Amino acid sequence: MVMDELYRDQILEHYKRPHNFGRLEDFDLDYEDTNPLCGDEQHVYIKLDEDGRVSDVSFEGQGCAISTAATSLLTDELEGLTREELIRIPKEEVLELLGIQISATRMKCAMLGVKVVKSAALGEPADWEDEGRQGDPSDPSRSGL
Amino acid sequence: MEPAATTPSFSIDRIRASFPALEREVGGKPVAYLDSGASSQRALASIEAVDRYERRHHANVHRGSHTMSAEATAAYEGARATVADHLGAADRRELIFVRNATEAINLVARAWGDANIGSGDRIVLTIMEHHSNIVPWQQLAERTGAVIDWVGVDQLGCLLESELDAALARGPKLVAVTHLSNVLGTLNPIAEIAAKAHAVGALILIDGAQAAAKIPVDVGELGVDFYAITGHKIYGPTGIGALWARLELLKEMPPFLGGGSMIRKVTTAGSTYADPPARFEAGTPAISQAIGLAAAIRWLDGLGMEVARAHEREITAYAMSSLAEVPDLRIFGPPASPERLGPVSFQLEGIHGHDVAEILDRHGVAVRSGHHCAHPLMEHLGVPATARASFGIYTTDEEIDRLVIGLADARRIFNG
Secondary structure, eight states, X not given: OOXXXXXXXXXXXXXXXXXXXXXXXXXXXEEEEEOTTTOOEEXXXXXXXXXXXXXXXXXXXXOOHHHHHHHHHHHTTOTTOBHHXXXXXXXXXXXXXXTSOOOGGGHHXXXXXXXXXXXXXXXXXXXXXXXXXXXXXXXXTOOOO | OOXXXXXXXXXXXXXXXXXXXXXXXXXXXXXXXXXXXXOOOOOHHHHHHHHHIIIIIOOOSXXXXXXXXXXXXXXXXXXXXXHHHHTTOSOGXXXXXXXSHHHHHHHIIIIIIHHHOOTTOEEEEETTXXXXXXXXXXXXXXXXXXXXXXXXXXXXXXXXXXXXXXXXXXXXXXXXXXXXXXXXXXXXXXXXXXXXXXXXXXXXXXXXXXXXXXXXXXXXHHTOSEEEEEGGGTTSOSSOEEEEEOHHHHHHOOOSSOSTTXXXXXXXXXXXXOOTTGGGOOSSOOHHHHHHHHHHHHHHHHHOHHHHHHHHHXXXXXXXXXXXXXXXXXXXXXXXXXXXXXXXXXXETTBOHHHXXXXXXXXXXXXXXXOTTOHHHHHHHTOXXXXXXXXXXXXXHHHHHHHHHHHHHHXXXXXX
């Protein structure tokens, strides 16, 4: 992958000017978590309507281009979802929104936002998404690494 | 720029040939490994010593009268003597093998701390400590009701003497401080701090994880009580580190972990414990790793720690002057001086350290990004994360030049 593909314009745009950034004055759910590898922090605020669907969402925190862009893109997609639907957002949806290949070392960056959203919906810490296949890079019996 | 030529006998090419991993490529380029502060590459002498031992001599230590066990025991105890000598220990029994510097500090916090620290007792830490020299003391404070006093750093990143003096005036039982900051590259005046600590009746523990590979260490000259190192930052294996402690302290300390090897006699009614160092080495130790560590240290000592220090000073000064030319780059830590070693931590305006490291990786340049296990210091610096270039005995000026080129690329990508 060429480098400018990872840091293509859409990612940099969302990093420099993230959507839904800041703190909601009025919210029903919120959660804050950090990426233990790098210390990045994100705090998500969610407002629900009378049907229990997301009517507004925001996030704040500090992070790298990948984590900031991922959460910026994700928060654009959450309106109208129920708590149950938030909890079931697949990892693949975040990767599709980013539209770039994410290496195992950056997977936590990409998945911090969805983890915080799920944690807010659950009211307790959600698990990290799977980081993909791991193994000995020199083991000739392994392929696909 | 010419490669650093510290002394006529210092051949950077010959040194680099002693580290097989430096031959590999990353991103289609030879790796410029600027992450030795996180973990150094492994000396060939260490790799070969482990290989020799494991192919031919391995058995459990201290347990059998058969030939291979005797050979393994001789190798393991020889490793202890090598590491003890490297640190200037008066007696090899003062050297305890542990997994890493973190375990060394936990050993002191548990074995010495639980026996000697009580409610209201004070422990002095600095905000430039690695989490490994913070959390064990916080846990000890939680167990005992002890109080931690923090010594801050000035704007340059040097310890504030006034805050140290104020903390010492409260009569602490222990001062725990790093020899060399893993973020700022500040070399602390340990002999001076140790004398002051002892003057108020405190013991002093030094986190030597960063320093041991870079400067001559003589625990006697420093006048300290505990000194912790780790193997994988001094060109040896992971899974092995050492705690040096004064023998009279070790003799009084209760065990850390219980199990085989650390006992004198076990009955159904209870157990009595072995003398140091065995008292603190429960279970089968990391024999291969201890042998690998000793081989790495013998290799390094063959070169000479004065040579290692001179190289570290030169490469740090070159890195700092090179990075000063990069626009919008902030360097953390003291300005170049003989007491300013690596690592060099920095931040590129508007670009997160994680992204800097990712872009550098595409150039084959390996740096660390993040909080460097130093949250209190990051908070003091007012940054969530930095990028950090750290050096080894094999680091060249050319690798620093490639770092600078990679940083220019990061600026191009982010700023257009």
